[in-house]
Every structure is written in C-alpha cells, then in structure tokens.
Amino acid sequence: MSMQSIEARGLVLLGCGKMGSAMLEGWLAQGLSASSITVIDPYPSARLEALQAEGLHLNTPLPKAPAVCLLAVKPQMMAEALPQIGDLAKADTVFLSIAAGTSIDWFEGALGRRAPIIRAMPNTPAAVGRGITALVGNAQASEAQMAMAESLLSAVGQTVRIEDETMMDAITGVSGSGPAYVFHMIETMAAAGVAEGLPEDLAMQLAKATVAGAGVLAMEADEDPSQLRVNVTSPQGTTAAGLEVLMDHQTGLPPLIKRTVAAAAERSRELGK
Ligand SMILES: NC(=O)C1=CN([C@@H]2O[C@H](COP(=O)(O)OP(=O)(O)OC[C@H]3O[C@@H](n4cnc5c(N)ncnc54)[C@H](OP(=O)(O)O)[C@@H]3O)[C@@H](O)[C@H]2O)C=CC1
Ligand SMILES: O=C(O)[C@@H]1CCC=N1
Numbered sequence: 001m002s003m004q005s006i007e008a009r010g011l012v013l014l015g016c017g018k019m020g021s022a023m024l025e026g027w028l029a030q031g032l033s034a035s036s037i038t039v040i041d042p043y044p045s046a047r048l049e050a051l052q053a054e055g056l057h058l059n060t061p062l063p064k065a066p067a068v069c070l071l072a073v074k075p076q077m078m079a080e081a082l083p084q085i086g087d088l089a090k091a092d093t094v095f096l097s098i099a100a101g102t103s104i105d106w107f108e109g110a111l112g113r114r115a116p117i118i119r120a121m122p123n124t125p126a127a128v129g130r131g132i133t134a135l136v137g138n139a140q141a142s143e144a145q146m147a148m149a150e151s152l153l154s155a156v157g158q159t160v161r162i163e164d165e166t167m168m169d170a171i172t173g174v175s176g177s178g179p180a181y182v183f184h185m186i187e188t189m190a191a192a193g194v195a196e197g198l199p200e201d202l203a204m205q206l207a208k209a210t211v212a213g214a215g216v217l218a219m220e221a222d223e224d225p226s227q228l229r230v231n232v233t234s235p236q237g238t239t240a241a242g243l244e245v246l247m248d249h250q251t252g253l254p255p256l257i258k259r260t261v262a263a264a265a266e267r268s269r270e271l272g273k
Pocket of ligand 2: 100172176
C-alpha cells in the first residue's frame with residue numbers, strides 16, 4: 001500500500017491542531033489531493049475552511065473504509081474523541097496515532113485487539129518537510145500497512161521504524177519535544193546578543209540563521225557534530241571561551257539537556273498511565 005492507495009481510499013484526520021495541520025500541509029505539498037482527506041475537528045481553522053473549496057471534507061460523515069485514520073488529538077482528549085471514528089475499527093483501516101504517551105495497548109483496549117494500530121512520534125518541522133517520525137506497529141499491523149504509514153510520514157520528513165515501543169518516551173523527549181528546545185536556544189541566543197548591545201532584530205536574525213545553518217551543516221557534512229564543533233573552535237579563541245561555560249559538566253548544557261529530556265520522557269510515561 002502506498003500514497004496511491006491513500007489517495008484512492010482516503011485519509012481521516014482526527015484533530016487538526018498544530019501537529020495535525022503541520023502534517024496536512026506536508027501531504028498537500030507532496031500532492032495528496034484535498035478531496036482524499038476528511039478532517040474531524042470541532043473548531044476548524046480558517047485554512048481548513050478554505051481547503052473545503054479544494055475538496056477537503058470537513059466534519060462530514062466518514063468514508064466507509066479509509067486507508068488510514070490519523071489520531072492527532074491531545075492524549076487527554078483521545079478517549080472522548082475516539083467514538084467519532086469508532087465504526088472504522090470494523091473496516092480495514094490503519095489507526096496511526098501520534099499522541100504522546102498513549103500506548104498501543106491502550107488503543108487496543110479502545111479499538112479492539114484486531115485493529116491494526118501504529119504508534120508514531122513526529123515533530124513540527126514536518127510543516128516544512130524536515131520532520132522526523134519514529135513509528136512502531138502492533139501485531140495486527142501488516143508489513144504493507146507499516147510501509148503505507150512510512151510513505152505517509154516520509155512525505156513530511158525522515159522516518160525511523162523501532163521495534164521496542166518503550167523507546168517512545170525517550171524519543172518523545174529528544175525529537176518530539178526537541179524542536180521546542182532548539183527554538184528556546186534561538187530565543188536565548190538572541191536575548192544574549194541584545195544583552196551584549198545588539199539591536200533585537202539583528203540579534204534574532206543572527207540567532208535564527210546560525211541555528212538553521214548549523215542544523216543543515218550537521219545533516220549534510222561528513223564530519224560528526226563534535227568535529228564540526230571543533231572546526232569552529234580556534235585555540236585560545238572566542239568559541240573556546242564560550243564553550244568553557246556551555247560545556248561545564250556541573251552548570252552547562254550537558255546536565256541541563258539531560259534533565260530536560262528526562263523530564264519530557266517522564267511526562268510521556270505519566271501520560272501513558
Ligand atoms: N505539537 C507537537 O509538536 C507534537 C504533538 N504530538 C501529538 O499530537 C497530538 C496533537 O498535539 P497538538 O497538535 O500539539 O495539539 P492541538 O491542541 O494543537 O491539536 C489538537 C486538535 O484536536 C482538536 N480536538 C479537540 N477535541 C477534539 C475532538 N473531540 N475531536 C476532534 N478533534 C478534537 C483540537 O481542537 P481545539 O483546539 O479547538 O480544542 C485541536 O485542533 C497530541 O496527541 C500530541 O501529543 C506529537 C508530536 C509533536
Ligand atoms: O508537548 C507535547 O506533549 C507534545 C508531544 C511532543 C511534542 N509536543
């Protein structure tokens with residue numbers, strides 16, 4: 001099964017907030033037709049309403065057997081939202097959840113043990129085709145269904161299949177929540193530039209371009225990030241002075257990021273209880 005079967009059978013998107021709409025934009029950009037998509041969301045955005053003119057189905061009855069139903073409401077809303085797509089559990093529809101913390105076992109309880117369920121953790125750079133999504137399926141999810149989910153998710157970035165669902169909490173802490181850490185890095189670099197006397201606009205321009213440029217370099221270079229860091233660091237130069245603060249084992253980034261990722265992973269575990 002591929003994007004063509006999604007196009008033919010349709011896709012249901014339950015919850016079209018920040019993450020759902022990021023993925024929706026990615027699929028549309030990749031050529032999935034708006035008319036193959038049904039969105040269920042109680043307070044649709046102006047963008048969703050406008051997409052109706054291109055054929056998108058908004059809060060309409062569901063197709064009988066869509067290829068996939070993407071579950072993109074908040075974990076706390078999932079139990080309340082699921083009855084809206086309950087009938088699909090009897091069809092040959094794959095349920096693809098992106099909800100943090102919510103386990104496959106929980107979905108099997110809600111949708112039935114025979115339903116093919118795939119749990120995935122994407123991130124918001126999906127909106128610009130630069131996301132990364134980890135995914136794992138239950139025993140009912142066939143190889144063809146996993147491949148279909150991968151083709152859907154790879155329309156908005158990289159995918160990585162995992163075998164051990166318990167890794168999802170750590171994955172959520174690193175890449176699901178990770179864009180927020182990086183955005184905060186941009187904010188704090190810009191603020192630090194202002195503190196050093198730069199105008200706000202210039203400081204923000206420098207911070208954004210630096211993080212974006214370093215990200216692209218990290219992805220494209222043959223060298224690993226630690227070597228790329230060394231390449232910036234002239235002996236007794238400015239970077240060495242900055243890194244002495246940033247890399248401090250007690251007060252620097254390593255313990256801070258470790259605590260940050262651990263807190264996010266722990267919250268993912270809590271959401272699953
Ligand atoms: N944001 C992110 O970076 C990531 C989020 N996720 C996961 O994606 C899911 C969505 O998160 P996010 O997009 O941030 O959250 P949002 O709140 O932005 O999106 C959820 C959407 O679901 C809608 N909704 C609420 N109740 C229902 C219902 N009963 N039926 C249908 N739709 C409903 C909400 O409407 P309204 O706003 O009007 O209540 C909203 O539009 C979560 O499970 C989250 O864990 C996963 C990876 C990354
Ligand atoms: O903050 C959250 O719970 C969601 C999951 C990962 C990113 N955002």
